Amino acid sequence: MTDSFLLAVALLCLLEGLGPLLFPKRWKRLLKQISETPATSIRQIGLGLVTVSIVLLYVINL
Numbered sequence: 001m002t003d004s005f006l007l008a009v010a011l012l013c014l015l016e017g018l019g020p021l022l023f024p025k026r027w028k029r030l031l032k033q034i035s036e037t038p039a040t041s042i043r044q045i046g047l048g049l050v051t052v053s054i055v056l057l058y059v060i061n062l
Contacts, residue, residue: 020027034042 019030
């Protein structure tokens with residue numbers, strides 16, 4: 001289980017790092033837009049991502 005967790009963290013870091021590495025100017029613009037977005041909208045996006053992730057984990061582990 002620890003190996004799977006570390007693999008998941010490594011893949012997350014890889015995917016999160018691609019944006020700033022390949023498109024730094026767009027990344028800065030995106031962060032500026034996010035900082036100007038209302039907290040409720042950001043929270044709803046986070047809830048949607050968590051929900052999708054839980055469903056995917058459930059489907060994968062059937």
